[in-house]
Amino acid sequence: MPSAESEPPKKQEESTWVQIGRFTQLAFVLPAGTVAGWLLGTALDHWLHQRWLSTVGLILGTVAGFVELIRTVLAHTSD
Amino acid sequence: MPEQLWFTHILNQMFAGPVTGALRALHIEPTYPQAPINNAVAMELVVFLFIIAFFLVVRSRLSVENPGGVQHVMELVHGFVSGQAREIIGHHSENYVPYLTALSIFILVCNLIGLIPGFESPTGVTATVPLGCALVSFAYYNWQGLKHHGAWGYFKHFMGPMPAMAVLMLPIEIVSHLARLLSLTVRLWANIFAGDLITLVFFSMIPIGVPIIFNGLHIVVAFLQAYVFMLLTAIYVAGAVAEEH
Numbered sequence: 001m002p003s004a005e006s007e008p009p010k011k012q013e014e015s016t017w018v019q020i021g022r023f024t025q026l027a028f029v030l031p032a033g034t035v036a037g038w039l040l041g042t043a044l045d046h047w048l049h050q051r052w053l054s055t056v057g058l059i060l061g062t063v064a065g066f067v068e069l070i071r072t073v074l075a076h077t078s079d
Numbered sequence: 080m081p082e083q084l085w086f087t088h089i090l091n092q093m094f095a096g097p098v099t100g101a102l103r104a105l106h107i108e109p110t111y112p113q114a115p116i117n118n119a120v121a122m123e124l125v126v127f128l129f130i131i132a133f134f135l136v137v138r139s140r141l142s143v144e145n146p147g148g149v150q151h152v153m154e155l156v157h158g159f160v161s162g163q164a165r166e167i168i169g170h171h172s173e174n175y176v177p178y179l180t181a182l183s184i185f186i187l188v189c190n191l192i193g194l195i196p197g198f199e200s201p202t203g204v205t206a207t208v209p210l211g212c213a214l215v216s217f218a219y220y221n222w223q224g225l226k227h228h229g230a231w232g233y234f235k236h237f238m239g240p241m242p243a244m245a246v247l248m249l250p251i252e253i254v255s256h257l258a259r260l261l262s263l264t265v266r267l268w269a270n271i272f273a274g275d276l277i278t279l280v281f282f283s284m285i286p287i288g289v290p291i292i293f294n295g296l297h298i299v300v301a302f303l304q305a306y307v308f309m310l311l312t313a314i315y316v317a318g319a320v321a322e323e324h
Contacts, residue, residue: 021310021311067251
């Protein structure tokens, strides 16, 4: 049985207020990522005179939103 | 001419000429050259002047032996922000407390000023004021990350833990950081705008009693949104200065 000294230090518990703030953010992560990606792609389309970058930006933004969402949830559900 | 609050009207009467001249020097043509200062800018100026005057008064009355009520309140605010920053950022969080405190007080006063008749919440009038706050926070946490890790060290944060995935992770991380800018802006603006609108709608329907309930709700939302904005900025600073990714 491992001694208490050899156990890895537990992550400090966050207060309820910090958790509320952190999780209210989640509702905005996916739409904000999608819109930000689309806006960036559209700006690049105008700048580089292309037509496909807005679609790529839209997809990347959605992926970025999901990555951020999963990252936040995993960070607070894993021990 | 746009609809102007009394303070905006005074500012435009006094400074319309120099402001329009300065904008034209920057190759910006104002929509209304006779009134280039809008309500949001005027209300921001009111908030700025109020905060400066308030802290000058607080500073002049600081006392270790006999602290007054206002000093107690400000010590409480500072202690609360320090505690939150320590919990989120960890060691050396005290370096970031001045910015976080200033940001939360500015946003809180901006949110609350709309409750006074004759004034408007600059954070609820247009999205430009929340966008300004979000841009400053965005620049701040990236600058702190650059200062802490150096240019290459901070850039590596954007490439993820696996070098093979760096090509994919870099654009995803860039979009993810830009999304923070958007979500900070939209959350603050939409909440305060909705609070103002609901109060106005109910005031027009039932002008006695009921608006008090919605004003109370607006105060809660004002505190909550100022807190959430400060908290998320602290979370972004913590992410930028963190040693591991």
